[in-house]
Amino acid sequence: SAVISQKPSRDICQRGTSLTIQCQVDSQVTMMFWYRQQPGQSLTLIATANQGSEATYESGFVIDKFPISRPNLTFSTLTVSNMSPEDSSIYLCSVLDGGVSNEQFFGPGTRLTVL
Amino acid sequence: AQKITQTQPGMFVQEKEAVTLDCTYDTSDQSYGLFWYKQPSSGEMIFLIYQGSYDEQNATEGRYSLNFQKARKSANLVISASQLGDSAMYFCAMREGLPSGGSYIPTFGRGTSLIVHP
Numbered sequence: 001s002a003v004i005s006q007k008p009s010r011d012i013c014q015r016g017t018s019l020t021i022q023c024q025v026d027s028q029v030t031m032m033f034w035y036r037q038q039p040g041q042s043l044t045l046i047a048t049a050n051q052g053s054e055a056t057y058e059s060g061f062v063i064d065k066f067p068i069s070r071p072n073l074t075f076s077t078l079t080v081s082n083m084s085p086e087d088s089s090i091y092l093c094s095v096l097d098g099g100v101s102n103e104q105f106f107g108p109g110t111r112l113t114v115l
Numbered sequence: 116a117q118k119i120t121q122t123q124p125g126m127f128v129q130e131k132e133a134v135t136l137d138c139t140y141d142t143s144d145q146s147y148g149l150f151w152y153k154q155p156s157s158g159e160m161i162f163l164i165y166q167g168s169y170d171e172q173n174a175t176e177g178r179y180s181l182n183f184q185k186a187r188k189s190a191n192l193v194i195s196a197s198q199l200g201d202s203a204m205y206f207c208a209m210r211e212g213l214p215s216g217g218s219y220i221p222t223f224g225r226g227t228s229l230i231v232h233p
Contacts, residue, residue, distance in 0.1 A: 033221070042206060043160075043223040090158050094221075104150065104210070104221060106160035 002027050002095050004107035012113045013083055020079045021110045023093030028073035031096040034066070037109075038089045046091075049076040083114045118142065119207050119224035126229050128197045135182070136192040136227045138207030144168075147211045149190040151181065154204040154226070163205075166190060197231045204228050 003026040013019050023032065032049040047055040047068055055068035070076040080087050093107040120139045128134040140149065151163040166174045166181045174181040182191040194201055207224040 042225045045221065092160065094160075096221075103162050103165060104208075105162065106152075109158045109160075111158065 001103065002029060002105045004093055004095060004105055006093055006107040006110050008110060009108065010111035010113075012115060015084050015114055017083055018079055018081045019083065019112060020077050021091055021093075023076045023078070023107055025074045025095055029095040030073070032070060032076050033094040033096070034068060034076070034078045035092040035094060035106075036089045037092060043092065046078070049078075080112065083112075085114045088112055088114045117224075118222045119209050121207055121224035121227050123227045124225075126227055128194075128229065128231055130199060130231055130233050131196055133193060133195045134197055134229065136194070136205050136207075136229065138190045138192065138224060140188050140190060140207075140209050142188075142209065142211050144211040147209055149181070149183070150208040150210075150221075151179070151190075151192045152206045152208060152223075153201075154206060156203070160206070164192065194229075199231050199233060202229060202231045 005024045007022045011019055034046040034049060035043040036046050037043050045058050046061045046066055047057040049055050049068050049070040051070045051073055057063060065081050067079045078091060090109045090111050092109045095105050118141050122137055126134060126136060147168045149166045153161045153163055164174050164176045164179045164181050166183045173183050178195045180193045182193055190207060204226045206226045208221050210221045
Protein backbone atom coordinates (compact mmCIF):
# COMPACT_ATOMS: atom_id res chain seq x y z
CA SER A 1 0.00 0.00 0.00
CA ALA A 2 1.13 3.55 -0.73
CA VAL A 3 1.93 5.94 2.09
CA ILE A 4 1.26 9.57 1.28
CA SER A 5 2.43 12.64 3.13
CA GLN A 6 1.27 16.19 2.61
CA LYS A 7 2.78 19.50 3.62
CA PRO A 8 1.58 21.65 5.21
CA SER A 9 -1.00 19.83 7.29
CA ARG A 10 -2.85 23.09 7.86
CA ASP A 11 -2.42 26.78 7.19
CA ILE A 12 -4.17 30.07 7.71
CA CYS A 13 -3.62 32.50 4.88
CA GLN A 14 -4.59 36.02 3.93
CA ARG A 15 -6.77 36.63 0.91
CA GLY A 16 -4.87 37.42 -2.26
CA THR A 17 -1.92 35.24 -1.36
CA SER A 18 -0.98 31.82 -2.74
CA LEU A 19 -0.18 28.53 -1.03
CA THR A 20 1.63 25.52 -2.46
CA ILE A 21 0.76 22.11 -1.07
CA GLN A 22 3.19 19.26 -1.48
CA CYS A 23 2.33 15.60 -1.87
CA GLN A 24 4.98 12.90 -1.48
CA VAL A 25 4.34 9.20 -2.07
CA ASP A 26 6.63 6.44 -0.81
CA SER A 27 6.41 4.51 -4.09
CA GLN A 28 6.04 5.24 -7.78
CA VAL A 29 2.42 5.58 -8.81
CA THR A 30 0.84 6.10 -12.17
CA MET A 31 -2.12 8.23 -11.26
CA MET A 32 -2.26 11.08 -8.79
CA PHE A 33 -5.25 13.24 -8.07
CA TRP A 34 -6.01 16.41 -6.17
CA TYR A 35 -9.34 16.79 -4.41
CA ARG A 36 -11.03 19.59 -2.57
CA GLN A 37 -13.43 19.04 0.30
CA GLN A 38 -15.30 22.14 1.37
CA PRO A 39 -16.71 22.20 4.90
CA GLY A 40 -19.42 19.58 5.34
CA GLN A 41 -19.23 18.54 1.71
CA SER A 42 -18.07 15.55 -0.28
CA LEU A 43 -14.85 15.33 -2.23
CA THR A 44 -14.60 17.19 -5.50
CA LEU A 45 -11.91 16.25 -7.97
CA ILE A 46 -9.83 19.25 -8.99
CA ALA A 47 -7.48 17.59 -11.45
CA THR A 48 -5.45 14.55 -12.38
CA ALA A 49 -1.75 15.28 -12.07
CA ASN A 50 0.10 13.88 -15.07
CA GLN A 51 3.78 13.13 -14.86
CA GLY A 52 5.77 15.29 -17.25
CA SER A 53 2.79 17.04 -18.78
CA GLU A 54 0.01 19.45 -17.93
CA ALA A 55 -2.61 18.35 -15.44
CA THR A 56 -6.10 17.41 -16.58
CA TYR A 57 -8.59 19.72 -14.89
CA GLU A 58 -12.21 19.03 -14.09
CA SER A 59 -15.02 21.35 -15.02
CA GLY A 60 -14.94 24.46 -12.87
CA PHE A 61 -11.23 24.33 -12.15
CA VAL A 62 -8.56 26.13 -14.16
CA ILE A 63 -4.80 26.04 -14.30
CA ASP A 64 -4.38 29.73 -13.46
CA LYS A 65 -6.17 29.24 -10.15
CA PHE A 66 -4.83 25.77 -9.30
CA PRO A 67 -1.49 25.20 -11.02
CA ILE A 68 -0.23 21.66 -10.54
CA SER A 69 3.20 20.20 -11.01
CA ARG A 70 4.24 16.57 -11.18
CA PRO A 71 7.93 16.31 -11.92
CA ASN A 72 8.16 12.56 -11.20
CA LEU A 73 6.13 9.51 -10.21
CA THR A 74 6.32 10.13 -6.46
CA PHE A 75 5.76 13.87 -6.04
CA SER A 76 3.23 16.53 -6.93
CA THR A 77 2.33 20.05 -5.87
CA LEU A 78 -0.94 21.97 -5.95
CA THR A 79 -0.91 25.73 -5.69
CA VAL A 80 -4.00 27.64 -4.63
CA SER A 81 -3.53 31.06 -6.19
CA ASN A 82 -4.94 34.46 -5.29
CA MET A 83 -6.89 32.93 -2.44
CA SER A 84 -10.28 34.06 -1.20
CA PRO A 85 -12.29 32.82 1.80
CA GLU A 86 -14.22 30.52 -0.58
CA ASP A 87 -11.00 28.53 -1.02
CA SER A 88 -11.12 27.47 2.63
CA SER A 89 -11.24 23.68 2.36
CA ILE A 90 -9.39 20.48 2.96
CA TYR A 91 -7.17 19.66 -0.01
CA LEU A 92 -6.38 15.99 -0.45
CA CYS A 93 -3.78 14.29 -2.56
CA SER A 94 -4.73 10.82 -3.74
CA VAL A 95 -3.04 8.05 -5.68
CA LEU A 96 -4.34 5.02 -7.45
CA ASP A 97 -2.81 1.64 -6.87
CA GLY A 98 -3.25 -0.06 -10.21
CA GLY A 99 -2.27 -3.38 -8.78
CA VAL A 100 -4.44 -6.19 -7.52
CA SER A 101 -6.25 -4.21 -4.88
CA ASN A 102 -7.28 -1.29 -7.10
CA GLU A 103 -7.22 0.73 -3.94
CA GLN A 104 -7.19 4.49 -3.96
CA PHE A 105 -5.04 5.97 -1.21
CA PHE A 106 -5.37 9.42 0.28
CA GLY A 107 -2.98 11.71 1.98
CA PRO A 108 -3.83 13.15 5.39
CA GLY A 109 -5.09 16.37 3.80
CA THR A 110 -4.20 20.03 4.12
CA ARG A 111 -6.69 22.18 6.04
CA LEU A 112 -6.65 25.64 4.53
CA THR A 113 -8.36 28.63 6.08
CA VAL A 114 -8.37 31.89 4.15
CA LEU A 115 -9.15 35.05 6.09
CA ALA B 116 -27.00 13.20 -13.11
CA GLN B 117 -25.52 12.00 -9.86
CA LYS B 118 -23.31 9.00 -10.38
CA ILE B 119 -23.21 8.07 -6.70
CA THR B 120 -26.21 8.63 -4.44
CA GLN B 121 -26.14 8.33 -0.69
CA THR B 122 -29.62 9.11 0.52
CA GLN B 123 -28.92 9.07 4.25
CA PRO B 124 -27.29 12.30 5.42
CA GLY B 125 -27.14 10.95 8.97
CA MET B 126 -27.54 7.62 10.71
CA PHE B 127 -27.61 6.60 14.35
CA VAL B 128 -26.87 3.15 15.72
CA GLN B 129 -26.51 1.60 19.14
CA GLU B 130 -23.13 0.22 20.06
CA LYS B 131 -22.76 -3.49 19.14
CA GLU B 132 -25.66 -3.33 16.69
CA ALA B 133 -25.30 -3.66 12.91
CA VAL B 134 -25.96 -0.76 10.55
CA THR B 135 -26.41 -0.49 6.79
CA LEU B 136 -25.34 2.59 4.88
CA ASP B 137 -26.98 2.94 1.49
CA CYS B 138 -25.28 3.67 -1.82
CA THR B 139 -26.68 3.51 -5.33
CA TYR B 140 -24.71 4.22 -8.46
CA ASP B 141 -25.28 5.03 -12.09
CA THR B 142 -23.04 3.86 -14.89
CA SER B 143 -23.27 2.38 -18.34
CA ASP B 144 -19.79 0.88 -18.13
CA GLN B 145 -19.41 -2.86 -17.66
CA SER B 146 -16.13 -2.44 -15.78
CA TYR B 147 -16.17 -0.37 -12.64
CA GLY B 148 -15.13 -0.46 -9.02
CA LEU B 149 -17.03 0.52 -5.92
CA PHE B 150 -15.39 1.73 -2.74
CA TRP B 151 -16.27 2.79 0.74
CA TYR B 152 -14.20 5.22 2.76
CA LYS B 153 -14.39 6.38 6.35
CA GLN B 154 -13.52 9.93 7.27
CA PRO B 155 -13.25 10.60 11.02
CA SER B 156 -13.22 14.11 12.38
CA SER B 157 -9.46 14.24 11.87
CA GLY B 158 -10.12 14.51 8.13
CA GLU B 159 -8.13 11.56 6.81
CA MET B 160 -9.79 9.27 4.29
CA ILE B 161 -9.55 5.64 5.31
CA PHE B 162 -10.16 2.95 2.73
CA LEU B 163 -12.60 0.30 4.00
CA ILE B 164 -13.64 -2.04 1.24
CA TYR B 165 -13.63 -2.54 -2.53
CA GLN B 166 -16.00 -4.36 -4.88
CA GLY B 167 -15.25 -4.91 -8.54
CA SER B 168 -18.10 -5.08 -11.01
CA TYR B 169 -17.10 -8.58 -12.06
CA ASP B 170 -16.70 -9.91 -8.53
CA GLU B 171 -19.36 -12.53 -7.90
CA GLN B 172 -18.95 -12.62 -4.15
CA ASN B 173 -19.78 -9.73 -1.86
CA ALA B 174 -16.62 -8.15 -0.50
CA THR B 175 -15.88 -8.47 3.21
CA GLU B 176 -13.18 -6.93 5.37
CA GLY B 177 -13.48 -7.73 9.03
CA ARG B 178 -16.63 -6.06 10.38
CA TYR B 179 -17.31 -4.44 7.02
CA SER B 180 -19.19 -6.10 4.20
CA LEU B 181 -20.50 -4.75 0.96
CA ASN B 182 -23.97 -5.84 -0.11
CA PHE B 183 -23.50 -5.67 -3.88
CA GLN B 184 -26.70 -5.92 -5.92
CA LYS B 185 -25.62 -5.32 -9.49
CA ALA B 186 -29.04 -5.39 -11.11
CA ARG B 187 -30.28 -2.76 -8.67
CA LYS B 188 -26.99 -0.83 -8.91
CA SER B 189 -26.60 -0.70 -5.19
CA ALA B 190 -23.52 -1.18 -3.04
CA ASN B 191 -24.59 -0.83 0.57
CA LEU B 192 -22.02 -0.96 3.36
CA VAL B 193 -22.87 -3.14 6.34
CA ILE B 194 -21.00 -2.56 9.58
CA SER B 195 -21.53 -5.33 12.10
CA ALA B 196 -21.09 -4.96 15.85
CA SER B 197 -20.75 -1.16 15.76
CA GLN B 198 -18.14 0.43 17.95
CA LEU B 199 -17.92 3.98 19.27
CA GLY B 200 -14.89 4.53 17.05
CA ASP B 201 -17.05 3.90 13.99
CA SER B 202 -18.59 7.34 14.38
CA ALA B 203 -17.48 9.21 11.26
CA MET B 204 -18.49 10.27 7.76
CA TYR B 205 -18.73 7.42 5.28
CA PHE B 206 -18.30 7.97 1.56
CA CYS B 207 -19.25 5.66 -1.26
CA ALA B 208 -17.20 6.07 -4.43
CA MET B 209 -17.07 4.62 -7.92
CA ARG B 210 -14.46 4.42 -10.62
CA GLU B 211 -15.58 3.59 -14.12
CA GLY B 212 -13.49 1.88 -16.74
CA LEU B 213 -10.11 0.24 -16.33
CA PRO B 214 -7.04 1.58 -14.49
CA SER B 215 -4.85 1.25 -17.55
CA GLY B 216 -6.56 3.88 -19.61
CA GLY B 217 -9.67 5.75 -20.49
CA SER B 218 -11.44 8.23 -18.28
CA TYR B 219 -10.78 6.49 -15.01
CA ILE B 220 -11.96 9.27 -12.76
CA PRO B 221 -13.29 8.52 -9.32
CA THR B 222 -16.62 9.95 -8.19
CA PHE B 223 -17.69 10.32 -4.58
CA GLY B 224 -21.12 10.45 -3.01
CA ARG B 225 -22.15 13.17 -0.59
CA GLY B 226 -21.50 10.99 2.42
CA THR B 227 -23.41 9.67 5.41
CA SER B 228 -22.63 10.77 8.93
CA LEU B 229 -22.77 7.80 11.31
CA ILE B 230 -23.07 8.29 15.05
CA VAL B 231 -22.68 5.30 17.31
CA HIS B 232 -24.40 5.64 20.69
CA PRO B 233 -23.10 3.84 23.79
